[in-house]
Amino acid sequence: MNILFFILIALSFGVAAYHQIVDPLAAGMPSAMDALSKAMLDSAAGAVTLTLGLVGSMTLFLGLMKVAEAGGLLAVIARLLRPALIRLFPDVPANHPAMGAMIMNISANVLGLGNAATPFGIRAMQELDRLNPVKGTASNAMVLFLAINTSSVTLLPTGVVALRAAAGSQDPAGIVATTLVATTLSTLTAVITAKLLARFFPLGSTPIDLSAVPAPEEAPAEPSAPLPATETGAYPGWVSAVALLAFFSIIPLTILWGKAIAPWIIPGLAMLLLGYGAVRRVRVYEVFVDGARDGFQLAIRIIPYLVAILVAVAMFRASGAMEVILTPLGALTAPFGLPAEALSMALLRPLSGSGAFAVLASIINDPAIGPDSYVGYLVSTIQGSTETTFYVLAVYFGAVGIRRMRHAVWTGIIADIAGVAGAVMICSLLYG
Template sequence: MLNIIWICFFLAAFCTALVKLVVFGDQQVFALLMEALFSQSKAAFEISLGLTGVLALWLGVMRIGERSGFILLLTQCLTPLFSRLMPDVPKGHPALGAIVMNISANMLGLDNAATPLGIKAMKELQTLNPNPDTASNAQILFLVINTSGVTLFPVTILTYRAQLGAANPTDVFIPILIATYMSTLAGLLAVAAVQKINLLDKVIMAYLAGFTMAVGGLLGYFTHLPQQEMLAQSALMSNVILFSLVITFICGAVYKKVNAYDAFIEGAKEGFQT
């Protein structure tokens, strides 16, 4: 399928340029087409290079978390939930740790951290996939949750809006929180219906109720904050929480006498292989 799509890109571009040349007499169209081809190739390389650096950083941090035992601890906290949502994933599997970290980064609105963790999670889930050419139930559910993921602190969006001169950069905070919460719930319901996941299970209901209360509490708190205060506090909380997690991993490694640097380098190497 990807082969067909890739070929169609070039054929569509050629046919469109040919029509513009023959019908509209645009003699510059092929020059512009080639210019775009080279410029976008350069842009693709720069994006890939930048993503490789981010991948190396966060996969290195993940490896420290694994060696220090904190990833396992985080995973165990959510194992009762994921064992019901993803019964095909064994307890304690590395995929669960990557999934937890990815969801956490998405909730904090930290896209640069979420992307490599999501790739790591999907790669780990693929090792459990009996049909490598077809997405497994666990991969489908993770993709839905990741795509529609609840964003508690949409720092990136608020920052972009402020930089581009929005009159009220934070006025989308509440709509984003509600929209992403509802989209995640809708996605979960849809996947559960297809995969026959029992969402009325007491454990799942308890997690959903707790999460709903957390979202409601956050809504109540930020609703009463002034615009600038909301932007500042959401950014501060997101970055403090994530960096505190990194420090916790490192301190855990020191406590367990794990060589944090070697663990980081070992994990970072995966960023160049992913």
């Protein structure tokens, strides 16, 4: 991350300096260096504004998480999915709160909840850090979790569907199937890459004995499960299989009625978590407030990390360095189904979610392109099937003070490439 951050700054400065010296200054227009300075200051202020905007959602969903944890729901879900997760995360005890928090984060991403997933993810990182043998360095479990998080299978990209509808699309939910294919490919790539690269980026310490790790203070007592659990702490295999089949049965429902289901997701999630807590005799109000108390402190903690990455990205765009890279690359990728308009989305998406969303809006509202053209479907799928990788790394690792990210950056980039490749493949097949 240190190298990437410096490269972005250096390239931006170099391109802006060239334009400052060579280009004639037009009347009434700022110079290249003036534009670069303004972009730096505006993005730094925007990072603080963005963080304050996250306070509300962090407070809300951390409170809901606390109620779910106190009622034992997270432990139940973790035990239900333990057969799959124990193979992916052998360093995390199956009944640890980290497992439940990761499941809630992944579930929120699968349903396209956006900011709703962030508080769950930060909570998961905090719990994973309790198991981390080398503080300040990303553990294998942290890297794998972020790899899955940034490439998560998405059933319903609600924000993109809404934008397509606003742009006059005749089939705004037409990207549900393409997004599902692209994100499935990117998630599989992320998991494989994280596992393979881990051996080339040693943690730097002998792993601790997890059986000796004390449970965190806020972890609830082992709840009484509504289903019989085996001696290993997991439900019988047939129960997990039925649960997974029920989950995958949601896929055709989202394809057929995704637009109708979307408004129910967040209110339904709140009702489910609070209702479960009430049934388990949890004092939902007090527990909710207790869990929400950390929201503001978490938001303040991530401000420096957001300022760093958002300033670097803003400089990269304002200097013209991104355009310098896009022009020659677009000519090379167009024959493979990735025209320059979509290439700009592919390059910008890992760096700036809001920037990529703005580019998407401009492309599908262009009368020469439109939301229902091949390019319109492709850029919509790229937006819905890739993640703002560097934002996620900055926020999640910043929340627990991780400075040495090991192979997390490379894993995220490779997963993003796989997601773009999957989007090109499926959109070329269906709409090319």
